[in-house]
Amino acid sequence: MIEIVSPGPYATVQDLGRPGYAHLGVPRSGAADAPSLRLANRLVGNPESAAGIELTFGGAALRFGDNAWIALTGAPCPVDADRRPTGMCAPVWIPQGGTLRVGTPREGLRTYVAVRGGIGVEPVLGSRSTDSLSGLGPPPLRTGTVLPVGGAGPSAAIRVDSAVQGPFSSCPPVRIVLGPRADWFTPDAVAALRAGPYEVATEINRVGVRLRGTALERARGGEIPSEGMTLGAVQVPPDGRPIVFLADHPTTGGYPVIGVVAARDLSLVAQLRPGDRLWFRPVPGVRT
Amino acid sequence: MTIRRAGEQALLVETGSLEAAHRLDALLRADRPEHVEEIVPGQETVLVVAPDADQERLESRLAGLLASVTDAGPARDETGTAARIVEIPVVYDGDDLDSVAALTGLTVAEVIALHAGSEFVVGWLGFAPGFAYLIGLDPRLHAPRLDAPRTSVPPGSVAIAGPYSAVYPSASPGGWRLLGRTDVRVWDVAADPPTKLPPGTRVRFLP
Numbered sequence: 408m409i410e411i412v413s414p415g416p417y418a419t420v421q422d423l424g425r426p427g428y429a430h431l432g433v434p435r436s437g438a439a440d441a442p443s444l445r446l447a448n449r450l451v452g453n454p455e456s457a458a459g460i461e462l463t464f465g466g467a468a469l470r471f472g473d474n475a476w477i478a479l480t481g482a483p484c485p486v487d488a489d490r491r492p493t494g495m496c497a498p499v500w501i502p503q504g505g506t507l508r509v510g511t512p513r514e515g516l517r518t519y520v521a522v523r524g525g526i527g528v529e530p531v532l533g534s535r536s537t538d539s540l541s542g543l544g545p546p547p548l549r550t551g552t553v554l555p556v557g558g559a560g561p562s563a564a565i566r567v568d569s570a571v572q573g574p575f576s577s578c579p580p581v582r583i584v585l586g587p588r589a590d591w592f593t594p595d596a597v598a599a600l601r602a603g604p605y606e607v608a609t610e611i612n613r614v615g616v617r618l619r620g621t622a623l624e625r626a627r628g629g630e631i632p633s634e635g636m637t638l639g640a641v642q643v644p645p646d647g648r649p650i651v652f653l654a655d656h657p658t659t660g661g662y663p664v665i666g667v668v669a670a671r672d673l674s675l676v677a678q679l680r681p682g683d684r685l686w687f688r689p690v691p692g693v694r695t
Numbered sequence: 696m697t698i699r700r701a702g703e704q705a706l707l708v709e710t711g712s713l714e715a716a717h718r719l720d721a722l723l724r725a726d727r728p729e730h731v732e733e734i735v736p737g738q739e740t741v742l743v744v745a746p747d748a749d750q751e752r753l754e755s756r757l758a759g760l761l762a763s764v765t766d767a768g769p770a771r772d773e774t775g776t777a778a779r780i781v782e783i784p785v786v787y788d789g790d791d792l793d794s795v796a797a798l799t800g801l802t803v804a805e806v807i808a809l810h811a812g813s814e815f816v817v818g819w820l821g822f823a824p825g826f827a828y829l830i831g832l833d834p835r836l837h838a839p840r841l842d843a844p845r846t847s848v849p850p851g852s853v854a855i856a857g858p859y860s861a862v863y864p865s866a867s868p869g870g871w872r873l874l875g876r877t878d879v880r881v882w883d884v885a886a887d888p889p890t891k892l893p894p895g896t897r898v899r900f901l902p
Contacts, residue, residue, distance in 0.1 A: 429733040429744070430720070431890050432820035432827075531884050541824045542865075543884065587699035587707040633819060633828070635735030635742025637705045659737055659821030667702025670746065 415466030425534035439677035443481035447521035450478035457525030457559035458535035476523035482515025525559025588663035622647030639668035789873035825864030825882030827892040844870030
């Protein structure tokens with residue numbers, strides 16, 4: 408078991424979410440930066456879909472009740488195990504009773520902790536993820552929360568010493584496919600979206616990232632009849648300030664979506680902090 | 696009637712009507728194309744999420760299905776969804792009966808009679824897991840949401856807002872006007888399926 412000595416600013420259990428229930432109003436949820444969780448799981452020999460811990464802005468301390476192989480990925484933080492400095496992106500051995508301390512990330516926002524065997528909380532609708540929008544899954548971690556380990560399915564031998572993660576950028580280009588409702592906006596709005604940059608506002612969470620920049624003006628009024636929303640959708644409320652939907656986004660909505668962030672670039676958005684900027688780069692909708 | 700790209704991994708099919716959206720939804724569920732992960736009906740759309748599919752092939756398949764559901768006419772229903780009806784007993788003692796009566800110029804008894812006298816259909820779900828937007832509210836009962844939403848609405852609350860009615864599936868904040876409550880559990884994550892009210896289900900409230 409793992410005892411949460413301190414969860415840091417915000418920490419949850421996350422796996423790859425609960426796809427397949429959007430038509431019942433259930434957000435997909437799952438790791439906001441899914442490639443980082445997958446990598447952390449590979450580093451400890453877990454199936455990529457095993458549940459780990461998603462830290463927001465680091466600052467956590469975890470005590471391990473049993474011997475454990477763990478790995479950290481995502482936003483790079485200073486890390487020590489029982490006051491021995493250790494690193495990111497590599498399997499780390501924690502002896503029984505050991506405490507892992509994670510500092511504040513130098514860059515990026517979300518850090519993932521995988522443990523061999525996975526976090527074994529009870530799944531809800533097939534997933535162990537905390538859904539911050541709907542409250543499905545385990546509650547956010549608090550001091551004193553105890554998490555069982557195990558249940559991730561068969562683990563493989565650990566064959567990797569370390570892994571390389573791409574650099575984190577506080578001003579990344581982010582590919583976006585325009586539509587499905589780009590025609591609800593003026594040509595100037597679409598041009599403004601391309602011209603960028605947009606700055607990340609303080610209102611960010613697992614549901615979405617609110618952006619500041621040139622307001623995106625609509626070519627028509629009213630609301631769209633409620634329609635399905637997809638991961639990475641850039642939804643524009645009447646104030647013209649776009650919101651990029653992350654893992655816990657609502658399944659349906661009535662504000663027009665001017666574009667959808669390319670799947671490969673969504674983790675870049677999930678790692679942005681307030682004050683960071685991004686440049687939207689429109690790309691064709693079909694993968695080449 | 697068009698099919699729009701919603702990013703690299705999803706297509707938004709405009710069906711032009713809720714009925715056609717439900718027919719397309721039912722066809723896709725009965726014979727799910729390869730790699731389709733989510734099928735999400737909306738008011739006049741169906742969102743099809745398929746991260747690993749060949750989007751162009753999927754689009755041409757959807758175009759064929761779309762033509763068949765929009766040509767079919769309202770009477771045709773080969774999917775059987777229209778046969779399913781859920782009856783929900785309601786105790787009409789909600790905190791907003793009086794405000795709805797005042798806003799609509801009806802008596803409380805008339806409000807109850809109109810709500811219980813209508814047949815609804817589940818249009819789509821959203822807002823919260825299991826929260827079904829019920830279409831078919833008598834236009835005389837259309838009333839705006841509360842100015843200030845309640846911080847917590849108990850599960851089983853039967854409510855209306857604008858052209859919709861709903862049964863709150865779980866405790867949540869809410870700005871809809873409460874007409875009453877039911878003991879029917881419309882949402883249970885331990886059940887399969889977890890909802891009694893998937894899109895297309897017909898619903899009647901029993902006073």
